[in-house]
Amino acid sequence: MNLPEKYKWIESKVPLPKLVATALQFLGIKEIPGQASNPVIMNMAKEIGVDGIYKNDDTSWCALFMSYLCKITGKPLPDTDGDKYNYLRAAWFLNYGHKVKDGEAMFGDVLVFQRPGGNHVGLYIAESKTTYFVLGGNQSNAVTISEIKKDRLRMARRFYHIAAPATVKKYFMDSSGLVSKNEA
Numbered sequence: 001m002n003l004p005e006k007y008k009w010i011e012s013k014v015p016l017p018k019l020v021a022t023a024l025q026f027l028g029i030k031e032i033p034g035q036a037s038n039p040v041i042m043n044m045a046k047e048i049g050v051d052g053i054y055k056n057d058d059t060s061w062c063a064l065f066m067s068y069l070c071k072i073t074g075k076p077l078p079d080t081d082g083d084k085y086n087y088l089r090a091a092w093f094l095n096y097g098h099k100v101k102d103g104e105a106m107f108g109d110v111l112v113f114q115r116p117g118g119n120h121v122g123l124y125i126a127e128s129k130t131t132y133f134v135l136g137g138n139q140s141n142a143v144t145i146s147e148i149k150k151d152r153l154r155m156a157r158r159f160y161h162i163a164a165p166a167t168v169k170k171y172f173m174d175s176s177g178l179v180s181k182n183e184a
Helices: 005-012 018-024 039-047 062-073 084-088 090-095
Strands: 098-100 110-115 118-127 131-139 142-149 153-158
Touching: 018 062, 018 118, 018 131, 039 062, 062 084, 062 090, 062 118, 062 131, 090 110, 090 118, 090 153, 110 131, 118 142
Parallel strands: none
Antiparallel strands: 098 153, 110 118, 110 153, 118 131, 131 142
16 A cells, blocks of 8 residues: 555554455556546546546546446445446445444445535545545546545444444544545
8 A cells, every 4th residue: 555654554454444445456446637548547437337438537536546446346335226327426325334423424324415516425544623634536637545624524434234343433643734625
């Protein structure tokens, strides 16, 4: 893993939740500004069957990334109701797995946030008093771990076929003070 220094503690959490372990493999993947698109991101669209409608990585891709992670880890996706655009909608993950009670989000949970013009989806890594540290796609146009204000959380969701790994619990970090304002 090529984790920033402040997140090196994640390496000691074994086993990692599948979604987190898989997402970390993509850490640093960035969209390409302009007409070109990152082939890794475009392959995600192809793998989940939305390459006919997802044409450029300048289009929001947090839900595309999460849908792709679910597919390659064998996690179920909420029913699309026949609309493949749902694979590209962060709010669609409000239907993922099981609702987590307010204040009980933990390592690896799927978090859905509100943002201007829509929603954002990512994975819980840790929290501070006022923010969540979120691993996700399309955070500053890349796969990163970013801080997002807790008051933007719409819902946390969780799914495990069997019991969650022992590493699934709350982790606390100090806020860097640099809070994400760009998940579009």
